[in-house]
Amino acid sequence: MSTHILVNDTARDTHAATVSELVHEVLGHVPDAGTAVAIDSAVVPRSKWESTQLADGARVDILTAVQGG
Template sequence: MIPVTINGEPAEVPAGWTVRDLVADRIGHPVGEDGRALDGRALGVAVALDDTVVPRSRWAATALAADARCEFVTAVQGG
Protein backbone atom coordinates (compact mmCIF):
# COMPACT_ATOMS: atom_id res chain seq x y z
CA MET A 1 0.00 0.00 0.00
CA ILE A 2 1.13 3.55 -0.71
CA PRO A 3 -0.11 6.79 0.85
CA VAL A 4 -1.97 9.25 -1.38
CA THR A 5 -4.34 12.16 -0.87
CA ILE A 6 -7.74 11.94 -2.56
CA ASN A 7 -9.84 15.10 -2.57
CA GLY A 8 -7.87 16.42 0.40
CA GLU A 9 -8.26 13.25 2.49
CA PRO A 10 -5.41 10.85 3.30
CA ALA A 11 -5.84 7.41 1.80
CA GLU A 12 -3.87 4.32 0.89
CA VAL A 13 -4.02 2.47 -2.41
CA PRO A 14 -2.26 -0.66 -3.59
CA ALA A 15 1.23 -0.14 -4.99
CA GLY A 16 1.14 -0.27 -8.78
CA TRP A 17 -2.32 1.26 -9.11
CA THR A 18 -3.02 3.59 -12.00
CA VAL A 19 -5.49 6.43 -12.32
CA ARG A 20 -7.78 3.94 -14.10
CA ASP A 21 -7.70 1.63 -11.07
CA LEU A 22 -8.56 4.55 -8.79
CA VAL A 23 -11.49 5.60 -10.98
CA ALA A 24 -12.82 2.04 -11.20
CA ASP A 25 -12.57 1.68 -7.43
CA ARG A 26 -14.30 5.00 -6.72
CA ILE A 27 -17.19 4.49 -9.15
CA GLY A 28 -17.58 0.76 -8.49
CA HIS A 29 -17.51 -0.21 -12.18
CA PRO A 30 -14.73 -1.61 -14.40
CA VAL A 31 -13.02 0.88 -16.70
CA GLY A 32 -11.35 -0.09 -19.98
CA GLU A 33 -7.90 0.79 -21.25
CA ASP A 34 -9.42 3.75 -23.11
CA GLY A 35 -10.88 5.24 -19.92
CA ARG A 36 -14.48 4.35 -20.76
CA ALA A 37 -16.79 2.28 -18.60
CA LEU A 38 -16.88 -1.30 -19.88
CA ASP A 39 -20.67 -1.36 -19.55
CA GLY A 40 -21.02 1.66 -21.87
CA ARG A 41 -22.41 4.06 -19.28
CA ALA A 42 -21.16 7.64 -19.11
CA LEU A 43 -18.63 8.14 -16.33
CA GLY A 44 -18.86 11.89 -15.81
CA VAL A 45 -15.46 11.82 -14.11
CA ALA A 46 -12.34 13.96 -14.30
CA VAL A 47 -9.09 13.35 -12.45
CA ALA A 48 -6.21 15.69 -11.66
CA LEU A 49 -2.97 14.26 -10.35
CA ASP A 50 -0.65 16.68 -8.59
CA ASP A 51 -2.55 19.65 -10.07
CA THR A 52 -2.49 18.35 -13.65
CA VAL A 53 -5.61 16.99 -15.33
CA VAL A 54 -5.00 13.47 -16.64
CA PRO A 55 -6.73 12.85 -19.99
CA ARG A 56 -9.02 9.83 -19.95
CA SER A 57 -6.89 8.23 -22.67
CA ARG A 58 -3.89 8.28 -20.27
CA TRP A 59 -5.59 6.90 -17.15
CA ALA A 60 -4.35 3.32 -17.69
CA ALA A 61 -0.78 4.49 -18.29
CA THR A 62 -0.57 6.95 -15.40
CA ALA A 63 0.72 5.33 -12.22
CA LEU A 64 -0.06 6.65 -8.77
CA ALA A 65 3.10 7.42 -6.81
CA ALA A 66 3.47 7.61 -3.05
CA ASP A 67 2.21 10.94 -1.70
CA ALA A 68 0.40 11.78 -4.96
CA ARG A 69 -2.39 14.35 -4.66
CA CYS A 70 -5.49 13.21 -6.55
CA GLU A 71 -8.54 15.34 -7.19
CA PHE A 72 -11.44 13.19 -8.29
CA VAL A 73 -14.42 15.12 -9.64
CA THR A 74 -17.76 13.71 -10.72
CA ALA A 75 -20.37 15.59 -12.67
CA VAL A 76 -23.82 15.84 -11.13
CA GLN A 77 -27.02 16.89 -12.81
CA GLY A 78 -29.44 19.31 -11.29
CA GLY A 79 -30.17 22.93 -10.91
Protein backbone atom coordinates in the same frame (compact mmCIF):
# COMPACT_ATOMS: atom_id res chain seq x y z
CA MET B 1 2.47 -2.92 -1.76
CA SER B 2 0.26 -0.09 -0.61
CA THR B 3 0.59 3.50 -1.83
CA HIS B 4 -0.29 6.41 0.45
CA ILE B 5 -2.03 9.24 -1.45
CA LEU B 6 -4.56 12.02 -0.93
CA VAL B 7 -7.85 11.60 -2.79
CA ASN B 8 -10.06 14.69 -2.75
CA ASP B 9 -8.10 15.94 0.30
CA THR B 10 -8.59 12.68 2.24
CA ALA B 11 -5.64 10.44 3.09
CA ARG B 12 -5.97 6.99 1.57
CA ASP B 13 -3.87 3.85 1.34
CA THR B 14 -4.47 2.01 -1.92
CA HIS B 15 -3.25 -1.00 -3.86
CA ALA B 16 -4.32 0.72 -7.11
CA ALA B 17 -1.34 1.18 -9.40
CA THR B 18 -2.98 3.36 -12.07
CA VAL B 19 -5.50 6.18 -12.27
CA SER B 20 -8.03 3.81 -13.84
CA GLU B 21 -7.70 1.33 -10.96
CA LEU B 22 -8.07 4.14 -8.41
CA VAL B 23 -11.19 5.54 -10.10
CA HIS B 24 -12.71 2.05 -10.03
CA GLU B 25 -11.77 1.67 -6.35
CA VAL B 26 -13.26 5.05 -5.37
CA LEU B 27 -16.38 5.10 -7.59
CA GLY B 28 -17.03 1.37 -7.90
CA HIS B 29 -16.71 1.54 -11.70
CA VAL B 30 -14.90 3.45 -14.43
CA PRO B 31 -17.43 5.79 -16.03
CA ASP B 32 -17.46 6.40 -19.79
CA ALA B 33 -17.92 10.15 -19.35
CA GLY B 34 -18.57 12.86 -16.80
CA THR B 35 -15.47 12.27 -14.68
CA ALA B 36 -12.20 14.20 -14.54
CA VAL B 37 -8.99 13.32 -12.70
CA ALA B 38 -6.05 15.53 -11.76
CA ILE B 39 -2.80 14.48 -10.12
CA ASP B 40 -0.91 17.23 -8.31
CA SER B 41 -3.13 19.81 -10.08
CA ALA B 42 -2.38 18.44 -13.58
CA VAL B 43 -5.38 17.04 -15.47
CA VAL B 44 -4.91 13.45 -16.65
CA PRO B 45 -6.69 12.87 -19.98
CA ARG B 46 -9.14 9.95 -19.95
CA SER B 47 -7.05 8.26 -22.63
CA LYS B 48 -4.09 8.12 -20.20
CA TRP B 49 -5.89 6.72 -17.11
CA GLU B 50 -4.79 3.13 -17.73
CA SER B 51 -1.14 4.06 -18.28
CA THR B 52 -0.70 6.77 -15.63
CA GLN B 53 0.97 5.33 -12.53
CA LEU B 54 0.23 6.58 -9.02
CA ALA B 55 3.18 7.75 -6.94
CA ASP B 56 3.38 7.65 -3.16
CA GLY B 57 2.31 11.03 -1.77
CA ALA B 58 0.36 12.07 -4.88
CA ARG B 59 -2.56 14.44 -4.49
CA VAL B 60 -5.42 13.11 -6.64
CA ASP B 61 -8.68 14.91 -7.35
CA ILE B 62 -11.57 12.91 -8.82
CA LEU B 63 -14.43 15.10 -10.00
CA THR B 64 -17.79 13.88 -11.29
CA ALA B 65 -20.45 15.84 -13.14
CA VAL B 66 -23.85 15.91 -11.48
CA GLN B 67 -27.16 16.75 -13.13
CA GLY B 68 -29.52 19.08 -11.38
CA GLY B 69 -30.38 22.66 -10.92
